[in-house]
Amino acid sequence: MLFRRASRASAVTTGLVALAVLAAGGCDSGPDRGPAAADGPAVIAPGEPGEANRTLSAEEAADRRSENDSPNSADVSYVRMMIEHHAQALVMTELTPQRAQSKGVKRIAERIAAGQKPEIEAMKGWLKSYGKPLKAGRHEHAAMPGMATQAQLKKLRAADGKAFDHLFLTLMTTHHQGAITMATEVKGQGNNIRVEEMADEVIAQQTSEITRMRNML
Numbered sequence: 521m522l523f524r525r526a527s528r529a530s531a532v533t534t535g536l537v538a539l540a541v542l543a544a545g546g547c548d549s550g551p552d553r554g555p556a557a558a559d560g561p562a563v564i565a566p567g568e569p570g571e572a573n574r575t576l577s578a579e580e581a582a583d584r585r586s587e588n589d590s591p592n593s594a595d596v597s598y599v600r601m602m603i604e605h606h607a608q609a610l611v612m613t614e615l616t617p618q619r620a621q622s623k624g625v626k627r628i629a630e631r632i633a634a635g636q637k638p639e640i641e642a643m644k645g646w647l648k649s650y651g652k653p654l655k656a657g658r659h660e661h662a663a664m665p666g667m668a669t670q671a672q673l674k675k676l677r678a679a680d681g682k683a684f685d686h687l688f689l690t691l692m693t694t695h696h697q698g699a700i701t702m703a704t705e706v707k708g709q710g711n712n713i714r715v716e717e718m719a720d721e722v723i724a725q726q727t728s729e730i731t732r733m734r735n736m737l
Contacts, residue, residue: 594709596652598702599643601664602722603654605699606636606643608667612692615677619684624736628729632692635725639718646714666698689733696726696733 609632616629647654668676668691679687703719710716 589711589713591650591652591712591715592710594706595712595715596647596650597656598706598710598715598719599646599652600655602699602702602718603640603643605664605667605695605702606640608673609633609636609692609695610640611673612668612676612688612695615684616688619676619680620688621681622685622736625685625688628692628732628736629688632729639721643718646718664698665701666695668695686737689737693730693733693737696730699726700730 613629613633616626620626620629644654672691676684676687676691700723703722707716707719710719
């Protein structure tokens with residue numbers, strides 16, 4: 521499946537549109553004009569060095585704007601790691617109904633779980649669509665930023681009331697910051713438009729949640 525990489529396609533589109541030269545009063549309307557203009561505004565595409573420019577129909581220009589955005593190793597690694605990253609967040613949120621005292625903490629935990637559960641399924645579906653296994657090896661997940669240690673999770677499970685609330689907000693804020701770091705990195709290193717869109721969603725949603733959690737501390 522091919523997707524259109526929005527940021528790159530936009531740049532190509534801008535360049536082509538800027539070169540459009542076909543105007544109703546300024547072009548030949550005789551029989552030698554060719555069929556392209558009948559289907560919509562024609563676009564002059566610059567040729568390669570030493571080659572003449574080409575006149576493209578609207579459909580041809582659209583095809584020219586699309587590009588192969590097949591996932592690279594950064595895309596695949598990001599999706600695999602983010603699935604595991606999200607899974608730990610769900611482990612933490614599952615503790616809040618019994619452990620949290622603050623209604624605000626319970627609500628933010630519900631919000632996080634409601635957002636990340638479907639994201640996990642979407643990322644698993646993305647891997648499946650490209651024939652990529654869910655996991656590739658332990659080394660790939662060794663350095664995920666923001667992950668709570670086993671000792672921290674043990675402490676969270678043992679906490680209760682206000683102590684739980686404070687520890688949960690502290691750990692989850694760090695966890696979210698790690699996710700944002702990962703998402704920002706893949707936007708610069710990846711090649712797949714859907715992964716870029718998922719990364720944008722992570723950045724937007726988790727930035728908002730960090731603000732909420734910091735206000736509760």
